[in-house]
Amino acid sequence: MKRWAWILLLLLGVSMAQTVGNQPPPDYPPEVFEIAKKLRCPVCRGESAAESNAGVTEEMRRQIAEMLKEGKSEEEIIQYFVDRYTDWILYEPPKKGLGLVVWLAPLIGLGIFGLGLYSYTRTTAKREAALEEVDDDEIARLEAELERGSEDGGRQ
Numbered sequence: 001m002k003r004w005a006w007i008l009l010l011l012l013g014v015s016m017a018q019t020v021g022n023q024p025p026p027d028y029p030p031e032v033f034e035i036a037k038k039l040r041c042p043v044c045r046g047e048s049a050a051e052s053n054a055g056v057t058e059e060m061r062r063q064i065a066e067m068l069k070e071g072k073s074e075e076e077i078i079q080y081f082v083d084r085y086t087d088w089i090l091y092e093p094p095k096k097g098l099g100l101v102v103w104l105a106p107l108i109g110l111g112i113f114g115l116g117l118y119s120y121t122r123t124t125a126k127r128e129a130a131l132e133e134v135d136d137d138e139i140a141r142l143e144a145e146l147e148r149g150s151e152d153g154g155r156q
Helices: 002-016 030-036 055-069 074-085 096-131 136-151
Strands: none
Touching: 030 055, 030 074, 055 074
């Protein structure tokens, strides 16, 4: 009976859960959040300024709204935050300088992995080919020598 009670409580909790919509709050226009999505939260890890509820990002969104009212373009607003926080504030790193390394690192890693895999398979194929060249007579001779050596107790 306890099991059914827990299941009922779980279902009740799930049914009462409210989903958070992707709609911006009514006090800011949607353009504020479109710009804020391109900026990183200075406090949080891995969240954009549009997603975060930190006080700093609320202030950033307020500044974005004010700049939009002043007639500034999206590029000017983003440049304002880049000037203030450096390129780090951009949610996607720029494809220049050190940011280019971030964009190319997966490709470089994949290339190194591919070269390593090619080298390994090539070496393995060479070893197998060398083993196939040994004929049965030589294998029998080597086995006989090994048996003779073990009968002598390994002494020579």
